[in-house]
Amino acid sequence: MSNNVKVMDAVRDGKCRASKKEIQQITGLSWGTMCKVTNKLLDQGYLFARKEKATAPGRPMIPLCVNPDSALFCGIDIGSATTKFVLCNMNFNILYRAEAATEPYTSAERFLEWLSGVFETGLRESGCSRTKLIAAGLAISGNVDSDNGVIASGGNFGMKYGANIPVSAIAGRFDLPVYTVTTQVAAVCAEYRFGKRAGCGNLVSIGIGVGLGSGIVANHMLLISHPKRPVGYIGHILIPGNSHICSCGFKGCLESFSGANYLADIARERLPKRPELFSAAALDQAAAQGDPDAVPIMDTAASYNAIGIASMIQLYAPEALVFSGGQVRTDGYLFRNTLEKLKEILPEERRSCFIDITNLGPHQSALGAARLAYEKFF
DSSP: OOHHHHHHHHHHHTTTOBOHHHHHHHHOOOHHHHHHHHHHHHHHTSEEEOOOOOSSSSSOOOOEEEOGGGOEEEEEEEOSSEEEEEEEOTTOOEEEEEEEEOOOOOOHHHHHHHHHHHHHHHHHHHTOOGGGEEEEEEEESSEEETTTTEEEEBGGGTBOTTOOEEHHHHHHHHTSOEEEEEHHHHHHHHHHHHSTTTTOSSEEEEEESSSEEEEEEETTEEOOOBTTBOOSOGGGOBOTTOOOBOTTSOBSBTHHHHSHHHHHHHHHHHOTTOGGGOSHHHHHHHHHTTOTTHHHHHHHHHHHHHHHHHHHHHHHOOSEEEEESTTOOTTOHHHHHHHHHHHHHSOGGGTTSEEEEOSSOTTHHHHHHHHHHHHHHO
């Protein structure tokens, strides 16, 4: 993280009352370095000094504030079904948000054209100034090699492993620096910075929707996934007895039963005469009403989910576990049963973990992507 970001975060956390002395204490920078960075940010207009009258003899404290209108950051989250777009100001207030259907992948060139269209449409309809836009963050429901700037795959929207689309090609289309991570890395970044347990040093986020994924913050460090060093790939934990083939090509992945699209496939397979249940949402609603066909399917999915989630808790011992995604609803049969089965199998020592649903809404990962672009390029 750059010194610019450290100073800006210290001022932001100070809620317009941070002095240089406090900034130096928070950042741990030397006095000379802190003053040099802070003065430069003041000169550039990213910070401003709020003048106050002295309340005691001597030089008055001059609190510093973030100028929220000084810059913009873009975040785009490409999910299997929908793509979310946000524009944030320097305080990470979302000024504009939008959603569009994710176009199924057909070729690299078409993907770049479509993504450029999402970006240009969002920017145009927001009415925000392009000149203030510093960088864009991209969250992908798939595999990302952030080290080398490559999108390896997006299996749930048809991009097979090995597509290897260079992020530089996207940056060229946007005419902006672009940083790319997986959707769940972006999600847990947003939780760590802006969620109910912001600042929690050991935090796990779980996304349950078309796919299942997880993001991890361990000892205040965001763990970045890599295709050859996967982190948080909860959906690809192998479940004994599950014979279904996953989009990744393996048999028995948790996601290949409990993911929303796979639940629809299982309903078609097991209940061919009940087309009204050919969706995860319909199965969930029917199970909640005690439907004898839907309940066994959703109970199995809940058991599988609980195994995967318990594994993440055992591995990372988080202080907080935050859920998001299309299948996460307090009134949902699958989600309620997942939590009940989790309690049944979780060791007593792990049950003090705070568990809740995100309050950041469906644009959580887009917001996290924007924040990561800020950390990378500001």
